[in-house]
Every structure is written in C-alpha cells, then in structure tokens.
Amino acid sequence: MSQEVESSAGSELHIKVLKNKLRIQSLYIFHSGKMLTYKVTVSTSRQIIAENTNSIYLTLIDSKDQSSDRILVNKSFFGGFGVFEREFSFDIRVKKDFGDIVQVKLEKEIYYGNFQWFCKHITVKTPSGKRFEFPCHCWIENEKEVIIREGTARLPQDETKLLKEKRGKELEFRQKQFSWREWREGYPMGMDHHLLPEVQFDAAKIFEMNFNVLKAIGESLLDKFKGFIQSWKDMADFENILEHFNIKNTLLENVIQDWSKDYMFGYQFLNGCNPVMIRKCMEIPDKFPVTHEMVEGFLEKGVTLQEELEAGNIYIVDYEILKGVPTSSDQLYLTAPVCLLYKNRLDQIMPIAIQLSQTPGEKSPIFLPSDNEYDWMFAKMWVKSADFIVHQLVTHLLKTHLISEVFEMAMYRKLSAVHPVYKLLKPHVRFTIAINALARERLISENGIISKISSLTANGMSEVIKRAMETLTYESLCFPETIEARGMEDVPKYYYRDDGKKIWDAIHDFVSAVVKIYYESDETVQRDVEIQGFVQDVSFGMNNSDKFPESLETREELVKYLTVVIFNASAQHAAVNFGQFDWYGWIPNSPTTMRKPPPDQKGQVDMDYIIMSLPDRGRSGQALRTAWALSRFQRNELYLGTYPEMCFTEQPVKEAIKTFRKKLDEVTNIIKSRNEGLTFDYSYLSPDKIPNRHYMSFGKGAVFLSRQNSDLERVVRKWNG
Numbered sequence: 001m002s003q004e005v006e007s008s009a010g011s012e013l014h015i016k017v018l019k020n021k022l023r024i025q026s027l028y029i030f031h032s033g034k035m036l037t038y039k040v041t042v043s044t045s046r047q048i049i050a051e052n053t054n055s056i057y058l059t060l061i062d063s064k065d066q067s068s069d070r071i072l073v074n075k076s077f078f079g080g081f082g083v084f085e086r087e088f089s090f091d092i093r094v095k096k097d098f099g100d101i102v103q104v105k106l107e108k109e110i111y112y113g114n115f116q117w118f119c120k121h122i123t124v125k126t127p128s129g130k131r132f133e134f135p136c137h138c139w140i141e142n143e144k145e146v147i148i149r150e151g152t153a154r155l156p157q158d159e160t161k162l163l164k165e166k167r168g169k170e171l172e173f174r175q176k177q178f179s180w181r182e183w184r185e186g187y188p189m190g191m192d193h194h195l196l197p198e199v200q201f202d203a204a205k206i207f208e209m210n211f212n213v214l215k216a217i218g219e220s221l222l223d224k225f226k227g228f229i230q231s232w233k234d235m236a237d238f239e240n241i242l243e244h245f246n247i248k249n250t251l252l253e254n255v256i257q258d259w260s261k262d263y264m265f266g267y268q269f270l271n272g273c274n275p276v277m278i279r280k281c282m283e284i285p286d287k288f289p290v291t292h293e294m295v296e297g298f299l300e301k302g303v304t305l306q307e308e309l310e311a312g313n314i315y316i317v318d319y320e321i322l323k324g325v326p327t328s329s330d331q332l333y334l335t336a337p338v339c340l341l342y343k344n345r346l347d348q349i350m351p352i353a354i355q356l357s358q359t360p361g362e363k364s365p366i367f368l369p370s371d372n373e374y375d376w377m378f379a380k381m382w383v384k385s386a387d388f389i390v391h392q393l394v395t396h397l398l399k400t401h402l403i404s405e406v407f408e409m410a411m412y413r414k415l416s417a418v419h420p421v422y423k424l425l426k427p428h429v430r431f432t433i434a435i436n437a438l439a440r441e442r443l444i445s446e447n448g449i450i451s452k453i454s455s456l457t458a459n460g461m462s463e464v465i466k467r468a469m470e471t472l473t474y475e476s477l478c479f480p481e482t483i484e485a486r487g488m489e490d491v492p493k494y495y496y497r498d499d500g501k502k503i504w505d506a507i508h509d510f511v512s513a514v515v516k517i518y519y520e521s522d523e524t525v526q527r528d529v530e531i532q533g534f535v536q537d538v539s540f541g542m543n544n545s546d547k548f549p550e551s552l553e554t555r556e557e558l559v560k561y562l563t564v565v566i567f568n569a570s571a572q573h574a575a576v577n578f579g580q581f582d583w584y585g586w587i588p589n590s591p592t593t594m595r596k597p598p599p600d601q602k603g604q605v606d607m608d609y610i611i612m613s614l615p616d617r618g619r620s621g622q623a624l625r626t627a628w629a630l631s632r633f634q635r636n637e638l639y640l641g642t643y644p645e646m647c648f649t650e651q652p653v654k655e656a657i658k659t660f661r662k663k664l665d666e667v668t669n670i671i672k673s674r675n676e677g678l679t680f681d682y683s684y685l686s687p688d689k690i691p692n693r694h695y696m697s698f699g700k701g702a703v704f705l706s707r708q709n710s711d712l713e714r715v716v717r718k719w720n721g
Contacts, residue, residue, distance in 0.1 A: 035093040036127040038101070042073055043087045043121040054110050056117060056140070060092060060124065061103035061147075065162060068094050070107065100150075101132045102163065107145040116141045120645070122148065133649040151649035153420035155518060156530050167416045171530075178412045180541060183440065186466030188402045189541045191409060191433050251582040251680055259589040262369060265380050266341055266349035267493075269317055271682050273576060273583045273590075274391035275496040278349075280487030281316035281340065282309055288316075288338045289360050290353045298352040298369055300345060308342065312487070315341040315349060319386040321394070321467050323358045325460050332455035333594045337383045347492040354379040356598045363600040374605045381610070382598055385591040388584070389454060391576065393444075393461055394468040400573040401439060402465075403477065404432040406541035407565045414534040420518045421531060423647035424511070424562060427638075428569045428693045453615065453623040455593040473547040477564050479504045479572070495674075496575055499685035502667045503571045503640075506687075508563045510660035515559050517652050522554040531558065570640050574690040581631035585624060591615055592623045633691070640664060640690040664688075 038060060056073040071092050101124045108117060122134040133151040140146050147170075159167060180189045258264045269278040284290050284305075292305040299308055308314050316338065323336040340353040350369075356379065357364040367379035408429040415422035443449050446458040456464070475481045483489060483497050491497075519525050526532075532551055539548045552558050584590045596613035599605055615623065638644065641661040648654065664687035675681035683689055 035095065036097055038068070038092040038094065038098075038127065039089060039125040040092055041087060041089045041123040042119065044117070044119050054108050054117065057107045057109070058092075058122075059105040059107075060098060060101050061105060062098040063100050063102045063160065063162075066098060067105070068092055068098065070105075073106075097127055099126070100130065101126065102150050103166075104134050104148045105145055106136075106140055106148065108140045119146075119148075135645065135647050135649070137645050137647075149416075149418045151647070152418070153423055153518060153648060153650065153653075154418050155420070155524070155528055156416070157524075157527050167418075170416055171414065175413045178409055180409065182543070184462050184465075186462065186469050186543070188398070188406050188469065189409070189543065190402070190405050190436060251579075252585045254680060255583060255586050255589055259586055260377055260380075262350045262380075263348045265351055265384070267680070268384075268583060269315075269341065270349060270491070270494045271496050271680070273579050274387050274395050275494075275575065276395055276482065276486075277317045277319075277387065277390065278315050278341070278486065278488065279317075280312055280491075281314045282312075282487075284309070284340075285316075285318075285338075287358055287360060288340070288353075288355055288366075290340055290366060294366065294368060295340070295342075295352045298342060298350065312490075313343045315343065315491075317341065317383070317387075319383075319390060320358055321390060321464060322386055325456070325463050327455040327460065328451065328457045329455075331595055333597050334389065334455045335382050335386060335598050337379075337386050339383050343491065349491075351380065351383075354383055356382050365600070365602055367602070371602055372605075374607060374610060375599070375602050378599065378605045378610055378613070381588065381591055381613075382594065384589060385594055388590045388592055389456065389464065392450060392454075393464045396573075396576050397439065397444065398465050398468050398472075399477070400568055400576065401432065401436055403472075404429050404565070404569045404573075405436045406538055407569070408432045409541055410534050410537035414537050415530050419530055420514065420648075420653075421534070421562065424514055425565055426647060427643050427645065428566045430693060432569065432693070449622065449626055453592040453619045453626065469543065472542070472545070474549060474564070477568055478560065479567055495682035496685065499667075499671055499682065500571065500575065502670070503664075503685055503687065503690070504563065504567055506660065506663045506667060507566050507571070508559060509663065510656060511562045511566065512555075512559045513656040513659065514653055515555055515562070517650070517656070519555050519558070525552055525555055525558050535561070569693055571685055571690050575684045578631050578633070578689065579684050580627040584627040587615060587620045587623065592619060633689075638692045640687050640692055642692060 040058065040060075042058070057070040058073045059070040060068040071090070073090075104122050104124065106119060116139045118139050119136040121136055124132045124134065126132070134148045135151045136146075136148050138146060138148075147166075156164065156167060178191060181191065182189050255264065269275065290305070295305055299305065303311075305314070318338045319336045320338075321336070322334060325334060325336075327334050335356045336358050337354060337356045338358070339351055339355075341349050342352045344350055352369065354367045355364055356367075360366075367375055369376055371379075407425065411422055411425050411429060415425075417423075441448070444458065444461050445451070448458070450461060451457055475485070479500050483501070488494060488497060519528075535552055536550050539545060539550050542548050549557070549561065552561060584592075591613075592615050594613050595616065596609060614620075641657070641664045643657060646654075648657075668687045671683065671686045675683060
C-alpha cells in the first residue's frame with residue numbers, strides 16, 4: 001500500500017472514531033427541561049496519543065449502587081490530533097437525583113493502538129450543590145475499567161454492607177495482582193511478576209527512554225574504560241578525574257584534603273554515608289585483644305583504657321557480617337575488620353586500634369596510630385572498604401529499599417484505597433517496587449554495578465543480605481531505639497542523631513494527629529481488620545519473621561509503626577544516600593574493593609603497594625559515576641511534607657499537614673543556623689533535602705546521567721589523554 005493510501009485510510013478511520021464519539025456525546029445534550037445536572041471536572045496529564053486513539057468513558061455510581069449512563073470524557077478536534085487540557089469540565093444530565101456519589105467508574109475502549117491513560121483527580125458537584133472529591137492518580141490500560149471511591153477516608157468497620165462487600169472484592173483482586181515472591185533465599189519478599197501500571201513510575205515511558213539513553217551512553221563509556229584496568233600512578237591521578245565535576249567549596253574538597261587524617265576517618269562514622277555502625281564499647285571483645293599498653297599513648301594522660309571504657313569514651317565498629325564472604329576472584333579482597341575509637345578532649349572520634357580480621361593471632365596484627373605512616377593509612381583504608389560494602393548492601397539497599405518494598409506490597413494487598421493509612425503511606429512508599437526492580441536488574445545482579453566495582457559476586461551480596469536479615473528486628477528500624485541500643489545518646493557532634501530525632505518526632509506528631517482523626521480509641525485499632533491484615537502481611541513479607549509485630553493493640557502502637565514506615569522511606573534513606581558523592585567521590589577514602597591481600601604483619605606496606613591495592617581505573621570510574629548519579633536530586637523533587645496528590649480530602653487532615661510542614665520548616669531553620677558554625681555542614685537530614693520517598697534514587701540518577709554525558713565524555717578524554 002502506498003504512503004498516500006495509508007495516510008488516507010488512517011484519516012478515514014480517525015474521522016469515523018470522531019463521529020462515533022460525537023454521536024454518543026449528542027445523546028447528552030439533546031434533552032432539556034427537567035433534566036438534573038451533575039458537573040464533573042477531570043484532571044489529567046497531557047497524553048495526546050491515548051486520548052485520540054482511545055475513548056475514555058465515565059459513569060457515576062450512588063450509595064445504592066445505581067449508576068448514570070456513561071458519558072464520553074475525552075474530546076478531539078477534526079483534522080488531526082487535538083490538545084487535551086490538563087483540567088476540564090462537562091455536565092452529566094440525568095432524569096432523577098442520584099444523591100451522594102460514592103464511586104466513579106472509568107472505562108477505556110481501544111480504536112487503534114493501546115496507550116495508557118493517566119487520571120489524577122475527579123470532582124463531582126451534585127444538583128443540590130454537594131461536592132465530592134475522587135483522588136485517582138492511576139493508569140488505565142487495555143480495555144479495562146477502574147472504580148474510584150469517593151475520597152473521604154473510611155475504616156472498614158464504618159462502611160455500609162454494600163460498600164464493605166465492594167471493598168472486600170477490591171482487596172481480593174489486588175492480592176491476585178500483588179503476589180509475594182522470595183527473590184533470593186533469605187531476602188525480604190517482593191513482587192512476584194511484572195510491574196503493574198499502579199506501581200510504575202509516573203510518565204513511565206519517558207523514564208524508560210531516559211534509562212535506555214543512559215544504558216547506551218554507559219556501555220559506550222565502559223568500552224572506553226576497558227583499557228584502564230591498570231593501576232594509578234599516584235594519588236594525584238584520583239584528583240585529576242574529578243576536575244570536570246564542580247567540587248569547589250564542597251564537602252568533597254575537604255575530604256580530598258584531609259582524608260588520611262584520623263579526625264576525618266572518625267568523623268565519618270558519625271556523619272558520613274554510614275552513620276549507623278558505631279556503638280559505645282563497654283568491654284573489649286576477646287576476638288580483639290587490645291591492651292592498655294597498646295593504646296596508652298593515644299588516651300588522655302593519667303587515665304587507663306579500663307577507666308575510659310567505664311567513662312563511656314571508647315567506641316567500636318565491627319564488620320563481623322563480612323567474615324568469610326566469598327569474593328569474585330583471587331585478585332580481589334575483602335576483610336571483616338574491627339576498629340576501636342576514642343573520644344578525646346576535643347570531642348573528636350579518633351581511631352586507636354584496627355584489626356583486619358575476626359581472628360586474632362600472629363597473622364592478624366593490631367595496627368596502631370604509632371605504626372609507620374603507610375601501615376596505619378592502609379589499615380584505615382581496609383576498614384572504609386568494608387564499610388562501603390556494608391553501607392551499600394545493608395544500610396542502604398536492605399534497610400531502606402527492600403524493607404520499604406515489603407510495606408508497599410502489604411499496603412496494596414491489605415488496605416483499601418479509601419483506608420486512611422493507605423492514603424497516609426502511599427506518598428512515601430509508592431514506586432519502591434519499581435525502583436527495586438531496576439536495582440535487582442542493574443545494581444545487584446550478577447553483572448550489575450556492585451559486582452563490577454566491588455569484590456563481591458551476586459552470591460556474595462546475597463550472603464551479606466541474608467546475614468543482615470537474620471538480625472533484623474522491628475526495633476532496629478525504630479530510630480530512637482537504634483540510637484539507644486548503640487549507646488549513642490550523648491556522644492557530641494553526632495548530627496545524624498540530633499537531626500534524625502527532630503525528623504522522627506515531627507513525623508510521629510503528624511502521624512499521631514492523623515490517627516486520632518480516624519481512630520477514637522484503642523478498640524478501634526483492634527477492630528480494624530485491614531490494618532491488622534496489613535501488619536500480618538508485613539511480617540510474612542519479612543520471611544515470617546517473629547521479630548516483627550503480627551498485630552497492633554493501641555493507637556500509640558499504630559502511630560509508632562507508621563512512623564517507622566515513613567521515616568525509613570524518606571529521612572533514613574536521605575541520610576544514607578545523598579552523601580555518596582561527598583564521601584565516595586574520593587576513591588582512596590572509601591575503596592570499593594582492594595586488589596592486594598591485607599598485610600599479615602607490619603612494615604610490609606609502602607605507597608606503591610597502596611596504589612596497587614586500590615581499585616583500578618575502570619572500577620574507580622564506574623564507582624565515581626554511580627556515586628554521582630545516586631547523589632542527585634530529581635528535578636521538581638517532592639520533599640517531606642509536600643503532598644500535591646492530596647489523597648486526603650478532609651479538612652482536619654489538611655490542617656494536620658499544614659502543622660507538619662510548619663514544624664519541618666522550623667527544623668530546617670534550626671539545622672541551617674547550626675550549620676553556619678560548622679566546618680563541615682550536615683544537611684542530609686534537613687527537611688528541605690529529604691524527598692518524600694526514594695523511588696527515583698537509582699532511576700533519577702540514570703535520567704540525570706543521560707543529560708550529563710558531556711561531563712563524562714570529558715572525563716574519558718582526560719583519561720585517554
């Protein structure tokens with residue numbers, strides 16, 4: 001068929017579609033007289049193709065399950081594609097008053113092509129002047145219908161018999177869609193199959209397009225890096241690769257200058273990427289036989305190690321979780337070090353002893369600050385290399401991403417869309433399933449980024465996460481309890497703790513205000529079958545862990561539980577994600593792997609040996625680009641307390657949100673004021689830098705990188721030159 005004939009046939013089909021739409025539409029403007037009018041306003045994104053190749057119909061449903069005739073929603077112009085407004089209104093005329101509208105049904109019919117259509121919000125005004133809100137924020141695909149409940153949040157026990165039955169069918173359908181799967185043995189469970197439109201990113205096609213651009217750029221760059229498997233010449237080489245990134249007047253610039261100093265090493269355990277490993281040490285473990293004679297010269301004059309232990313001035317960082325984890329090759333190494341730290345009279349946390357294994361003995365010396373410069377520098381590098389692995393796999397991936405996916409899955413499976421807890425949690429956990437699907441494919445797979453930049457295979461990663469899951473408890477996700485459990489309540493200059501406590505309290509107060517609006521007593525919580533099912537499902541998703549609650553008895557227990565979900569998906573993720581370029585941008589500060597074995601005696605190491613041990617240029621380049629990508633904020637980021645979707649329609653909740661925002665603004669100002677007096681400002685937990693959710697942490701980096709290829713290509717040219 002010629003191009004002209006194809007064009008003519010397409011035009012004729014398009015005209016037929018439009019005529020059919022107008023014929024249906026005319027049925028509703030023909031009548032006059034005593035007809036009653038319902039005014040409907042639909043809000044959507046611009047999706048011109050879907051709106052011109054498919055028909056979208058809307059039907060009103062009242063509390064007695066009576067419905068209006070369906071009406072065509074989308075309108076087009078003759079002569080090609082029209083423009084569908086973001087928000088538009090039309091009338092539905094009926095012969096009798098339907099009263100309260102409790103549901104709206106949307107249907108999509110396909111004429112040619114099958115494009116998803118996104119509806120944000122619908123408003124219905126009745127003939128008597130009542131106004132009903134229908135938050136939607138969902139995709140409609142194929143020739144399927146979507147039932148949207150009126151926006152007032154309701155507990156299941158408060159529903160009419162008819163709506164309770166519909167609610168049950170809604171959850172029954174969702175549980176079939178969202179079925180559990182154990183992706184790998186010992187992992188938290190996740191989604192069983194392909195991503196449904198409900199959990200995909202907004203503007204999913206645009207996102208995927210950007211990701212494909214990144215993939216192409218990334219692979220072409222990697223091809224150029226393949227020749228760079230050799231070592232660096234000296235430390236200056238690492239700084240050269242950063243010259244095309246703007247690091248002036250940044251924390252990274254200070255890291256580059258002072259990375260090898262003990263105070264900078266110790267500071268990172270408080271306020272770096274992984275501020276959750278350090279704990280107070282009250283007794284030296286047998287596996288780490290540090291004596292007073294070893295460390296006497298690094299303590300204040302006149303005090304013993306035992307006295308400082310009893311005074312609470314000794315801290316420890318232990319990477320036992322890495323003991324015996326297999327590496328990917330004989331040329332890449334990983335240790336399970338133990339590090340002792342001391343709070344001096346300047347309130348600095350200083351390292352005073354490092355053992356590079358969990359087994360003491362002649363072949364596992366304890367390194368000290370009094371050792372030669374290179375022995376001590378190298379020992380600290382091994383600790384930071386282990387810290388990098390634990391941070392990425394446990395602190396970041398497991399305890400923010402994978403855990404949040406369990407909560408999102410349970411939310412979809414067990415909570416109706418009109419449940420107040422569903423509305424409360426959705427802005428914080430939505431899209432976690434989608435970003436984790438990408439992470440499994442591109443980050444922690446056999447050929448993923450972590451395996452390319454570290455010493456671990458996918459099986460090694462799985463072993464680390466499995467071990468972490470064995471000790472994971474509900475209490476370990478509760479911020480105040482984790483601080484107390486590590487004995488870190490009073491250590492000075494622990495800004496992660498100080499700011500985190502403020503954010504935890506603000507979220508807790510907000511959640512408490514919302515819970516009290518819908519739950520008048522503890523008994524109301526106990527009678528809520530959906531919330532009890534949600535909690536049970538989370539426990540199941542944690543591999544039937546007996547370390548997670550299976551029921552909630554009081555309002556306060558519910559408030560704390562929901563605070564855990566929101567805090568870890570937003571604030572905790574921000575604290576352990578957005579500093580990655582600051583601290584990992586300088587490769588010697590946190591080597592992603594080591595290419596020489598750990599020394600089994602002192603006096604064997606010089607600077608050449610250290611340079612040969614650090615990640616080669618290829619791994620370093622990949623690590624640098626990954627850290628840069630993961631540390632970027634999304635354009636038009638939604639920060640904590642910002643809810644443009646407005647899932648809640650009730651005024652009391654809207655007032656609670658205003659109060660929440662006001663409190664967060666106060667915290668932001670407190671942090672900004674404090675930071676003015678600090679050498680290294682700590683802003684990772686400033687509310688104006690905490691995204692509502694972490695769904696774009698890996699994906700947004702991909703989108704960002706696809707727009708930043710010129711910087712990366714300049715880096716490549718620099719290395720090639």
